[in-house]
Amino acid sequence: MKIVFMGTPDFAEPSLQALLDAGHEVAAVYTQPDKPQGRKQVLTAPPVKELALKHGVPVYQPATLRDEAEQARLREIAPELIVVVAYGKLLPGAVLDIPPRGCINVHGSLLPRWRGAAPIQWAVIAGDKTAGVTTMQMAEGLDTGDMLLTYETEIGERETAGELFDRLAVAGASLLTETIDRLSDIVPRPQDDSQSCYAKMLDKQLAVIDWTRSAREIDCLVRGLNPWPVALTLLAGERLKVYSVTPCAGCGAPGTVLQADPKAGLTIACGEGAVHLDEIQLVGGKRMKSEDFLRGHQVTQGSLLGI
Known part of the structure; x- marks a missing residue:
């Protein structure tokens, strides 16, 4: 089938690769414009663009699809189907009407739950037991189209959003x-x-x-924000990134350091229960276990974390 693929981040890469491997004619790839990244603000191509160029697929990066010239180019390409995976732009009705077999979206949630930009991360943050992927026919609303197929999976007890993201990217391609x-x-x-x-x-x-x-x-918050933007608190006035915690027994005023032992690590009181800080990082420092952190930093039992 002659397909135009629209996608941007690494979540979309397996889907593009799957279309190519299945022998479909990917006539063009649409992706977001290159953006500056990192401290040096180096202009960087989206992962989907790099994959498309590797396979010799023409790439287009318009600022908007509402431009009539862009719509005319799509009509000239004449795809039978448009596939959208984490593209990052809403498709106007004029674009949705171009392919005779419509537009299909791969969305990283069990719709109608978690419509929007960060469904995988919010499933983890909210403490959902399951997550998944839905394919749907695209409509002009935000992730409101009729559903086609669904894949469902349990969220691991210690699974981060990044780990779930990688699993669902592969499942979405299939x-x-x-x-x-x-x-x-x-x-x-x-x-x-009503369930959205x-x-x-x-x-x-x-x-x-x-x-x-x-x-x-x-x-759930810490796992849902790993690997980005990473949960954050203050320790003695310095920003401390928290990559991983483990709930444990303990009580005290919220944010109180209940334990600060180089052999046992840091334990912090919460509104209910406590958490052991597994992996942490002072901004500008190295990521490490809290036990290792305490061998080089003084933390007083009874002190308070928080911003």
Whole structure:
């Protein structure tokens, strides 16, 4: 089938590769413009662009698809189907109407739960027991189209958003090829809007740990924000990144250091229960176990963490 693929981050790479491996004609790839990254702000191509160029697929990076010239180019390419995986832009109706077999989206959640930009991370932050991927027919709303196929999996007790992200990227690619193979036979299912919730974009303000929350909630937050933007607190006035914690027994005023032992590490009181800080990093320093951290930093039992 002649397909135009629209996607940007590494989550979309397995889906593009799966289309190529299945022998589909990927006539063009649309992705976000190159962006400056890192401390040196080096202009960097999106992962999907790099993969497309590796396979000799033409790449387009328009600032918007509402431009009539861009829409005319898509009509000239004349895809039978448009596939969208984490593209990062809404498709206007004029684009949705171009391919005769419609537009299919691969979304990293069990729709209608977690519509929006960061569904995998929010599933972990919210403490969901399961997550998944949904393929759907695209409509003009945000992740509101009729559902086609769904893949569901349990979220591991200690699984981070990054680990789940990698698993669902692979599962989404498999679900996409199955959806295309069965496209003529699948009966689309409307979403129940009353069951929907929104996965807003992550930001650094969300990363600040509220120690009045329960140990379980803080654990979910830390795992959901790993590998980005990483949960954050203050230790003696310095920003401390928290990559991993383990809920444990303990009580005290929220944010109180209950234990600071180079052999046993750091334990912090929460609104309910406590957490052991497994992996931490002072901003600008090295990531390490809290036991190792305490061999080089003085932390007083009874002191308070928090911003």
